[in-house]
Amino acid sequence: MVVAPEFRVFIGNMVTGSITADLPVASLSWGIRLNGAGAIDITTKALSEELRSKDLRNITATKKNYLAVAYGDTILEAGPIWKKHYDVNTGVLKLGAEGLWSILDKIKALNWAQIVGGMAVTRTSLDFTGLSLGGVAREYVRVSIFANPHNPGLPIVLPAVAETGSNERHHKGYELPYLGDLLRKLTQVEDGPDIAFRPRYNAADLTRIEWVMTHGSTASPLLYQVGADWVWDGTTEESGVSGIGVAEDATGMADRVWQPGAGSELEMKLASAQDLDLILNAEYPWTEADAASKDVEDQGILQAHANAGMAAARRPIETWDTTVQASTNPILGEYEPGDFAMIIVPDDHPMIAPGPRRVRIMAIDGDNSQKVKLTPAPMPAGV
Template sequence: MTWVAHLVRTMDGRKGAQLDLAAPGSWSIPLNGIEDFSVATSKTQLRQLERAWWSHMRTSVAVSWQHEDGTLDAWVAGPVMGPPAESETTATLACRGIGAVFEKRVVLAQEPVASPNDPQTALMKSVVSLTGMSLGTIAQEVVKHAVAKVGGTLPIVYGTPRETGATLNRRNYEGFNLSNNGAWKRLTELTKVRNGPDIMFRPRWTDDGTHLEWVMVNGTAAQPQIAQDWTMDLDTTSTRSPISKVDVKTDAARIANRVYWTGAGEGAGILARVVQDLSRLDDQMPLLEVVGSTSDSENGDLIRTHAEAELAAARAPVTQISVKIDGADPRCQIGHWHVGDAANLTMGDDWLTVPKGTTPKRIIAAKGNWTSATVDLEFQDDGPIDYEDEEVA
């Protein structure tokens, strides 16, 4: 079992040459973020290829975990972000996940008029109106609008069923709000509201192995976390465990019991919401207030959900458990689990801030390198969702 890298054409996913990994490279996958990785190969190999096959954005790199039977599990994939960094004999391609493309896409209801002198009146008045959908389905619509452009094609498939209904959510993205309509910005906003869905783009090879596609998976209205079909069990107390290192860090900087959140407007007309949990003032705990903003939103419900999400995150110190595993071990093999999954983590009585026993924890990040199967995992608890809220007059 080992890592294998291939060049891939970004717009249609066509597989190109396999790269000879000539030097160490690293990878990292954050939950609801954009993957970051690099691969190094010989300059001789790149010289044998057409430049279009290793050029900025036109080409992506897909790195897969190759099993003993030769099958490939695509692990991380995304566009080359610029010209290679060179040494005397090697060239290093810096890459990011497919979300890097969505950072350079704008969500609009129509294409602009192809004239630099046109005032784009129709575009400025247009609205992408998404009503009666779960937040995850709204996220899918954001992606569909981002790729439905001239030159916008990407091999994206949708791995989570759509959810619609009159009691679900709505979002309006006005054409005049160009600076705030970045596709990745809108996706990130959806993940950060109360009960916002996790969103990931996971690469996979087509059945015939000739093309790569990115599967967009997201949480649902009932379960904001992405569905999984296998649960990893890790026991930090066992000497026979695939774990080689455990570390615990706790951060209380975010704790608060009242949150102010503002939206669009000026002066005394600024839209605002306040959510609070006064039960947190028990036992001589002082009042702790924080302020946040979504300055482009005129939606009071949306402003409140951002405040609620912040209040949930501010309920208690954040405890992050770092675990180093052997990703070649069948109990935690690369490809069987994903960032965003819940895993059963057993802890001993060594820690002051983590209780002894087995509890489900969410994988919020993973990182490693191409020289080994060792993976560093980061775990956190899922947050609570109880609130009291009031509107500021």
């Protein structure tokens, strides 16, 4: 299978960001995710002419090295290689990697200043006050990676300063929380900020890459493009839209959401939220849902989780997938997960009302070809 020439697949060192080799690939699949890691999977001929002079065993060492895919000048996704398989019969080498968030899921968030000072880990604590949620996210990363004397670091570009605000977070050392999990929880509370680690070429040294940490602000918690919505017009062949699929799921619907927190039995923290609109006005049966946050002790944070859960449970969820051309405007690399788009549904679509629909892109996936799959955010059905 031929890879479109606009794509570049390469590998490098996770600690320094240095690019060590470009890979001639036989097959490629990649994805980008909002508030998470996308996956990259490739196959290559280990004994190909391009790789014969390379120390392939070392430069593809798992965890030590990253795998990256770029389209034109834009790195779509890059992150540590976690899986490698060589088939001696075919000479095919398979590499599987995930975006930077995947390594943050394997780093503990601890107060290294206290640990280095001789305090037992179980007695340490992380305490952040007077910050926005995005500011807390920045400090999580700074303390967990750059304050750890044993961590050689990662080429992450942090926001210049921690954004101030009215939020606080406290974590005991005995909880042994993971950095990636703490970041993910910040995005899941009511008005929680988007958090991204976007790979790019280092402007001062194009033989290296780095990941730029960005987050939404208190005033604007979402990360999305500057300017107008991207437009894909499914009513014209020139738009590059080749299909709009849709699935509907009501299994998560609820009229009340319960959010248990820390503690047990009579001492357990508990929050809830409800919406009776469908019960009172549309003849729907009553259902309930719960989502435990057993490590949450703060009642306000627990209620924010409950409110967010209720907002998501009000209606059946409709999920689209739209296939577009990478080389048709807007060009792949211009848009990112989190951006807003206007998708114009054709008149003959059997399941979706025709006309323009504003959506938010949550995932972007592709392969060797110019076909790109867009997955908008799940949306209430029929809206």
